[in-house]
Amino acid sequence: MITKVYENPTIYKIDVPLPNNPLKNLNSYVIQDGGESLIVDTGFNRPECKVALLEGLQELKVNWEKTNMFLTHLHSDHSGLAPAVMHENPGKIYMSKKDHDYLGWILNGNRWDTFDGIYQKEGFTEEQVAWLKDENPARGFEPDYYFDAEIVDDGDRIQVGSYGFQCVYTPGHTPGHMCLYLPEKKLMLSGDHILFDITPNITSWVAVDDSLGNYLDSLVKIRNYDMETVLPAHRKNEMDVYVRIDEIIHHHLIRLEETIDAVGDFPNAHATKIGSCLKWSMRGKTWDEFPLSQRWFAVGETMSHLDYLIQRDLMEKTEDEFYGYKLTNTAEACKEKLNQHWRGYEK
Ligand SMILES: [Zn+2]
Structure with a gap:
């Protein structure tokens, strides 16, 4: 299902269902101007998400010669379908270096074993950890393979037609989370950095000393942006962003x-x-x-x-x-x- 959520630039929301997941859905946004498109986030690498995303993109008649993708962060409900959608197309996949590197470690390494060891030390039994190997909704549905990305830093611009979107580095929810900002419209695509009817999950990451401290600093950082419209990656936004941040x-x-x-x-x-x-x-x-x-x-x-x-x-x-x-x-x-x-x- 697609909904137009913004005019000038035109932004559509594709409602991607996340079956059996408390988050319920992923809002995949498609920004369009001058025949160009930027897809922001994808949904899990599972058939229900793929069908919804591809149907939405087909309905929007995106021109694959002029379509890029931006991933707010590495979580598989955001990045899962990135290579499946983009591998035959000439467009780029934009992502922060931190999250792209971390994703490589997850997809090519043995990250889950490392986490299993940590959770066992912190009080989970061996049986619980073994059971979670299959049942944990955070696992699986990851991208099919580790894909190349066009690395973007804080302040970099991504052009969509005549609009220049700014990358805003907001680490915390993941080691290298990023938002997208359009200054002249006071428009922010907030990814999972700011959600409105659920609280973003902040967890401990291997090789990150202080993810909650990073997250709070990133909230203070984004509070200094002039925002009139905020588009979150899950559910709805029916409240003032500054009230929500506090x-x-x-x-x-x-x-x-x-x-x-x-x-x-x-x-x-x-x-x-x-x-x-x-x-x-x-x-x-x-x-x-x-x-x-x-x-x-x-x-x-x-x-x-x-x-x-x-x-x-x-x-x-x-x-x-x-x-x-x-x-x-x-x-x-x-x-x-x-x-x-x-x-x-x-x-
Ligand atoms: Zn997330």
Whole structure:
């Protein structure tokens, strides 16, 4: 299903379904001007997504001689169909270097084994990890192969007809997430950096020390852009973007405070134990009733909050007798110090 969502430049939204996934859909945007098209994000590499995307592109009669693609980030619900759609076409696939490199590691390396080891250390059992190998919605549906990309940096311009879109580097949700901005129209394609009726997942990444800190810095960065229209990659946007940014920042402050309290109550506990103490929207379910795949995401989120606190010397890892985390001071003192850091995110 396609919907026109913007005029001058013309932007269509192709509604790509994400079956059995809590995100429900992916908004693939197609920007068109002067016979040129730019496709922004694709959906998973699975038949339901491919049919929806290709039907939409056919309906829009994109001229494949003049069509490029921009990927906001490496997640497979955004990049999954990139090579399948573009391999026969002369157009480029634009992407940040960080996410393109990371995607190479995922597709060519043994990233999942590395993550399995980390989650086991953080409290998942061997059986749970084995079960998640098949059932984790974050796995599978990745691009068929590692594709070449045209690397774009912060501030680079991508031309679509007479419109020059600016790349805005917003690491956090992934190591190299990027948004697209059209200054003269105050128009932002926000990818998964800002979502409106769900909160973007912030997790811990191998070789990234502080993904939550990066994410919060990227929220502060984007808040300085003049935005009138914001097009997110999932679901709808029915609220003021600046209010939403402050809501997301506040949400993480509360979760960081809860993390400090949980580690204060259970020193030397691993991230699964800490995660079970935090407040999640679980629709009335308890932690143990929460589907295992959802717990896996929650533990990833918990680790990114623990990393944030470690980077600011409020917390440390205990690797000696017990593997886990402990506070560097009393919970009250840590929360006070957290609030000092926090003022940097206030307007
Ligand atoms: Zn994502």
